[in-house]
Amino acid sequence: MAKASPTTKSSTFRLSEVAQQVRPPAGVVTTGWPAVREKCRDLGITFRPWQNPVGQLILAKRETGKYAASIGGTGMSIPRQVGKTFLVGAIVFALCLLRPKLTVIWTAHRTRTAEETFGKMQAFAKRKKIAPFVEKIVLGSGEEEIRFTNGSRILFGARERGFGRGFDEVDVLIFDEAQILTENALDDMIPATNQSRQDTGALLLFMGTPPKPKDPGEVFTRMRTEALAGEDDDTCWVEFGADADYEPTPLPAPLEERDWEQIARANPSFPEDTPREAILRMRKKLGPDSFLREGVGIWDANTSRAVVDPLSWDGVKDPASMAVANLALGISATPDRSTATVSLAGQRADELWHVEVDEQRGGMSWVVRHVADRCAKNDIRAIVMDAADPAVSLVDEFKKAGFKVTITTTREASAACGQFYDSVIDTRDVRHIDQPQLNVALSLARKKKLGIGWVWDPLNSPGDITPTTSMTSALWGARSTNVKRPGRGKQTSSERRAVVM
Incomplete structure (x- = not known):
């Protein structure tokens, strides 16, 4: 308007x-x-x-x-x-x-x-x-x-x-x-x-x-x-607010004239009572979504900036979906390591791809044991983590337990994000089981530009997106040939039963 x-x-x-x-x-x-x-x-x-x-x-x-x-x-x-x-x-x-x-x-x-x-x-x-x-x-x-x-x-x-x-x-x-x-x-x-x-x-x-x-x-x-x-x-x-479709110039680039026009629309006290310095301070201290909401008053910033729109994601849900081959696990932790998620991906009987959150809990001490139990029960072809993810701190623990982990490079992580996006939006060859934690995480997940591609950006997403990041790694691991077989670990069968208990 x-x-x-x-x-x-x-x-x-x-x-x-x-x-x-x-x-x-x-x-x-x-x-x-x-x-x-x-x-x-x-x-x-x-x-x-x-x-x-x-x-x-x-x-x-x-x-x-x-x-x-x-x-x-x-x-x-x-x-x-x-x-x-x-x-x-x-x-x-x-x-x-x-x-x-x-x-x-x-x-x-x-x-x-x-x-x-x-x-x-x-x-x-x-x-x-x-x-x-x-x-x-x-x-x-x-x-x-x-x-x-x-x-x-x-x-x-x-x-x-x-x-x-x-x-x-x-x-x-x-x-x-x-x-x-x-x-x-x-x-x-x-x-x-x-x-x-x-x-x-x-x-x-x-x-x-x-x-x-x-x-x-x-x-x-x-x-x-x-x-x-x-x-x-x-x-x-x-x-009071900026136009609903306004996208601020991302940091660290300076705000452009079009940005200041939107700020003036949102804030009638600018610039007489609220100087540019105050706006720049908010922009620096608030995350991108918080700045949209609190800095320029835009509603629905949570969904309008989602990488995958809710309608497209809803279009590939299948509550009965199940992976039967090429199973892979993806692991991700929040930046403060307070929560971790293990996701599973694989191929269905009809050759479509399947993704789901396998487990999400507070802390990280449970992850290796859970993955060991999953590997004992299923033929897992890969355990995948992003090299930039806090979960990589678990690699040594996995090695001690006898498991090999595939660490994706920045280039591979970007390819994994593009692969997932295309599978939902373009080829529509992936299915999910409509899990609330994955749905919410995907709606919150924001992307960070990387060359001609992009990766998920947990630091500037307005919530926990580990279900999204771990699921993306798992899907890449299920579809890629460049992965390490995890092995069966060093646990005996009795030790694996103890893990379950």
Whole structure:
């Protein structure tokens, strides 16, 4: 969607000029924003042009005077370093002063985030024009509070510590880090707003970035899905982000002009409030997928950048698949050696190829014994590892056990990746049994360019991809003639039985 530059200075421009998605609740006739903006002006707080229409939507009201999104809440998907804490903090400070005895609960998932937010709000409270209205700043262990002289208060805490349970008569409920918001936390906290004493009804805000693959992001994702589908008239959704098909220039190359254009689309505070240095810092510290989600606000970065698309992978599944010949094992470990995976590949009776995860466990001490047991039970033609994989540290242990291991060179590893890709996308001559751990690992696996080819990139993949890397090695071992026969090892039959036990 084409948008005007976020550096537009007009105070009347539409939010759609800077936001990627805007879905207001139904029935909006007025907003509480003008009163809040004027109170903020009295307090010495001013806003950027883009923040005005966001404030108007957050405080939008229906003809009854109730907040239009009081039931479903307002969701904001917004990258880091944009200024959401400043905007929302200013809104709740103004509301606390405009509405005596207002109770605000501001909760984040992590303790560190909650403490950082409280620190920023402390600075707000100590401003010269605000301090006279603040009765006390309460410093507690995970439950900090700002109390106002008119009885209003803002409480801060982390959901990971159980903060938010047991409150009642809550008027404003803010879910920071909403991409890590569980159903249980929502169930614990939403009832607290049922007894709001405000004539406007309760105000609910959900703020976050697109969830990571391992985040419990169902609540935030469902809110977005229903709002964008037009299925929820009681919910407001505002989303800032780059274009969905944007692919940043990979490190270590510098960002190009097209990158900065996308960053400007995603971050309306760039470059006035968020300098280039801040963007470059995020790019360097975050992985490629994390930068897409948290740096430029792209949803579905997990699947849009997958090497093998889910539809193609689903098209070669066969739950009844089984290898009967040319069996090979592939071994891979995570960079920190906390998890290892052994995969098996081979040829089926119909001469198609078969892949599956044979075993995945924590640590690496179990790998050699497991492989020895597998070799005792089956005619394994090769045990394969990538020379760059942490699992190669097991080679000496395999030698002591009497097994020969095939170590693929960089060139062979690249060929193995290309071979697997072609088998799924082009020739479609490989089958898998629809194992969840392999499906997830393949969706997370990213590639690293290598000359004219590529290899899997575990360091820049957003999760454990050892099922993918070990499976790729196993398939190469099943199909290649350049492998070492592993042998039967030095164990006696009784020792192999002991391994199984």
